[in-house]
Amino acid sequence: MDILDKINRLRKRLNAVILAHYYQESRIQDIADFVGDSLALAKKAAETSADVIVFAGVHFMAETAKILNPDKPVLLPDMDAGCSLADSCPADKFKEFIERHPDHTVVTYVNCSAEVKALSDILCTSTNAVKVINSIPPDKPIIFAPDKHLGKFLMKRTGRDLLLWDGTCVVHETFSEKKLVQLKVRYPEALVVAHPECPEQILDLADHVGSTSSLLNFVCESSARQFIVVTEPGILHQMKLRNPNKEFIAAPSEDEGECACNECPYMKLNTLEKLASCMENMSPQVDVPMDTIEKAMEPLNRMLSLG
Ligand code: 13P
Ligand code: SF4
Numbered sequence: 001m002d003i004l005d006k007i008n009r010l011r012k013r014l015n016a017v018i019l020a021h022y023y024q025e026s027r028i029q030d031i032a033d034f035v036g037d038s039l040a041l042a043k044k045a046a047e048t049s050a051d052v053i054v055f056a057g058v059h060f061m062a063e064t065a066k067i068l069n070p071d072k073p074v075l076l077p078d079m080d081a082g083c084s085l086a087d088s089c090p091a092d093k094f095k096e097f098i099e100r101h102p103d104h105t106v107v108t109y110v111n112c113s114a115e116v117k118a119l120s121d122i123l124c125t126s127t128n129a130v131k132v133i134n135s136i137p138p139d140k141p142i143i144f145a146p147d148k149h150l151g152k153f154l155m156k157r158t159g160r161d162l163l164l165w166d167g168t169c170v171v172h173e174t175f176s177e178k179k180l181v182q183l184k185v186r187y188p189e190a191l192v193v194a195h196p197e198c199p200e201q202i203l204d205l206a207d208h209v210g211s212t213s214s215l216l217n218f219v220c221e222s223s224a225r226q227f228i229v230v231t232e233p234g235i236l237h238q239m240k241l242r243n244p245n246k247e248f249i250a251a252p253s254e255d256e257g258e259c260a261c262n263e264c265p266y267m268k269l270n271t272l273e274k275l276a277s278c279m280e281n282m283s284p285q286v287d288v289p290m291d292t293i294e295k296a297m298e299p300l301n302r303m304l305s306l307g
Contacts, residue, residue, distance in 0.1 A: 088167030
């Protein structure tokens with residue numbers, strides 16, 4: 001049987017919803033019920049009436065879906081689909097850090113484990129991070145974790161002084177400033193759009209900085225014809241589908257060799273075959289202990305209630 005037929009039959013049989021992030025390979029995006037950024041996917045997970053959630057994304061995103069749906073199975077096609085930002089912030093070390101700064105409000109980017117979420121006061125994604133920071137009284141000092149580049153970007157945007165955790169994304173920190181400048185010279189009409197997980201010197205070269213959905217909206221609404229895209233190139237699929245007459249150039253990474261270092265090695269672990277297999281076997285499933293779910297639910301709901 002064709003793999004797409006197989007997934008469609010399983011989806012019906014399980015009454016499952018397939019949620020896919022913009023960084024997933026094109027064929028996964030095409031068969032998903034919903035494709036979105038991490039905030040939109042969390043919202044979809046919160047409101048779904050499906051019996052089973054199939055999360056084509058990375059582990060922390062599937063965990064978020066599980067926190068919002070403790071009674072439903074949440075399937076992840078590959079359990080090793082992690083995230084360097086989540087790995088950079090172990091819960092025990094983060095707890096010690098928070099304890100050293102007890103007067104601080106703890107704002108955590110959703111790219112972290114459920115245990116780290118449970119230690120936080122409020123969560124954010126790159127879509128709502130400015131809003132979340134601005135919701136905290138100006139006299140309250142803030143810890144921001146785990147992405148230091150997003151943190152620096154937020155300091156500039158909000159004028160707030162944030163105490164930063166030293167984490168980075170392996171994909172966004174690898175873009176080459178030199179090659180980006182060369183691309184700008186080669187495509188002088190092109191606008192540069194970049195994700196705020198990139199280092200400051202890359203963001204300084206961008207015409208628009210925002211989350212994956214913000215970058216997508218920007219290129220759809222702009223009258224420009226060419227765009228240099230400085231984020232994981234999976235997003236180019238939706239950009240091209242929605243703008244067949246515009247040109248999108250994926251920004252290269254520092255590496256000169258064969259490695260496609262601008263591709264997220266975790267996101268790309270998921271394949272159509274693994275998607276079918278997890279639905280057929282109802283495994284692997286994301287599991288979060290109930291006490292962690294209860295603690296993580298509060299900062300997550302605080303974020304979602306900001307709208
Ligand atoms: P978005 O919230 O913009 O979808 O980003 C998620 C992510 O992992 C970026 O690397
Ligand atoms: Fe994590 Fe970076 Fe991959 Fe996003 S692109 S999932 S932040 S490693």
